[in-house]
Amino acid sequence: MNDAVSTESDxxxxxxxxxxxxxxxxxxxxxDTEWFEAYLADDFLNSNADGSLSGxxxxxxxxxxxxxxxxxxxxxxxxxxxGPMAIIHGRTTYVKSDxxxxxxxxxxxxxxxxxxxxxxxxxxTRS
Numbered sequence: 001m002n003d004a005v006s007t008e009s010d011x012x013x014x015x016x017x018x019x020x021x022x023x024x025x026x027x028x029x030x031x032d033t034e035w036f037e038a039y040l041a042d043d044f045l046n047s048n049a050d051g052s053l054s055g056x057x058x059x060x061x062x063x064x065x066x067x068x069x070x071x072x073x074x075x076x077x078x079x080x081x082x083g084p085m086a087i088i089h090g091r092t093t094y095v096k097s098d099x100x101x102x103x104x105x106x107x108x109x110x111x112x113x114x115x116x117x118x119x120x121x122x123x124x125t126r127s
Contacts, residue, residue, distance in 0.1 A: 014079055014081065020119075025090075028063060029073075033063055041056070044119060044121065049124045103127055104126035
């Protein structure tokens with residue numbers, strides 16, 4: 001989070017982006033494609049953990065598959081505001097299908113539009 005929140009608008013944006021980040025993680029965990037339909041920009045792109053790039057439709061189809069990991073959660077979340085743009089950094093923790101612990105990092109870029117915030121880009125790493 002920024003070192004100082006300078007306006008009420010910043011405070012409201014940070015609260016909304018915190019909620020959206022929580023919902024993003026929940027939606028991955030629950031394969032909730034409807035949430036992603038509502039909050040991904042039309043030109044959304046995702047850099048996948050394997051190095052491939054997915055557009056909005058492919059990403060939503062991937063999300064629609066049952067999550068292979070369980071206990072999927074986010075921690076160390078940092079939200080940075082840049083006017084009508086925001087960057088969210090976070091660390092993921094989960095349990096792999098073989099029972100071993102896994103971790104990753106993500107960076108999501110959000111843009112404020114007339115109807116609210118939309119995620120325009122994401123980058124995911126996993127180990």
